[in-house]
Amino acid sequence: MIEALGLTKLYGRKKAVDDLTFTVRPGVVTGFLGPNGAGKSTTMRMILGLDAPTAGIVRVNGKLYREHSAPLHEVGALLEARSVHTGRSAFNHLLALAQTAGISRARVNEVVDLVGLQDVARKRAGGFSLGMGQRLGIASALLGDPDTLILDEPVNGLDPDGIRWIRNLLKSLAAEGRTVFVSSHLMSEMAQTAQHLIVIGRGRLIADTSMDEFIAGSSRNLVRVRTTDPRTLAAVLRGPDASVVVAAGDALDVTGLSTDQIGLAAGHAGITLLELSAQQTSLEEAFMDLTKNDVEFHGATITDESVSLLETAGVDR
């Protein structure tokens, strides 16, 4: 359980995190989404007491992080930037952390096996690939068998096999009744892992909702209809709540009506349907929709105008 109340962090005059209030509950995987620079990592650091909030508080398992007498047993964390001394072996890194909380060598070996690093545990962590580094970070998060896990971009650098492994791991940890809070910029990955979502943009809370509601609530949910008579069907379907856009050829994109409603309406009007399919918005589209005004860093969009500007400036295309 993580509870943030009015959490705010200022860096100079810039608000990295702005009055965030949310609760992460046990038993489900909660995804933490937001564009680059939205304040995800800052929020996670504040949860762990590594950054002091300018205002507000955040409690983990009912207490401030620093109030826990055995934090590794309460909260396991994987931070985005590597938090490993490059000169130390994976085993000794884990052992040094374990010893602060009286965790046994046997448990260290157990987590090493669990993340699949047994063959390289005695090698220096500096030589690890990104994926191996992530596995080591996950091992350190699991050391104390904590109730709450906070993972910043855990699938970064993992191969498809590793991604599937961590997806199943997170789900099983949540199923055991743990609180699992995971940030990621990989929407498709999040869609397959998280049941609940917390979305932030420019440090502010944009959404705190279940994954299903989040996707269903997106304005882009539409139904694709192909028919032998698109013009007539469009006229039949148009209404105060429904909009119809002629897509390509004999296809219509309908928003505001379910597939059932469209099918029934077409039946009443005696129109033959060739295709009737709900175009489920992907998490990625829903996310883009929701955060389009809250993106900190936009890539420049190449327009005709900018191209002609380049041409007049004598730049070859």
Added chain:
Amino acid sequence: MSATTAISTRPRESLPKKVTQARVLLSEWTKIRSLRSTVFSLLAAIVFIVGLSVLVPSVTVAHWPPHDLREATAFDPTTRSLSGIFLAQLAIGVLGVLLISGEYATGMIRATFAAVPARLPVLWAKATVFATVTLALMVPSVLGAFWIGQSILTSKHLQAKLSDPGVLRAVIGAALYLTVVGLLADVPHFSGTIWPPHLWGLVLR
């Protein structure tokens, strides 16, 4: 929401153990012994101390008596045998700095402070482990250097004994000096350039 309802009912494998100063000490001991830089720095210090305790007295003996009489009157056999500490302090100082800055540069400090949020126990443990390890190695090295140097100087009857006035103090003092040099590099207040300035804020928050 009360603290008790927030904690899940998941069964525990074992009773969680608290973070104590003793556990943090053990952790810092694991950290210091598991880095090559520690081993190399300390080895370098020992090589400097012992190596120069052979070299400098040998040169002294080969050129004795000196042409300049003043040099002969100012001659101190103890100092001659311990010339290595001037090089050794570089190695120890570097080690002291590496112990902290290495942890910051690699990001390890985040894992450390996540495990020990009170932070100050980490600082005490680092200083204690470093001082103990350095002292434990430097006292025998310096004593050995003294013994080697004096045995070489014996050939010209220039040697000092540990029981001579001030000699034992000088020898043990040399080992203490090396330890303190390392600690000064290790402890932030005395090396602001190496500890990032914001660090006091982190520790004292």
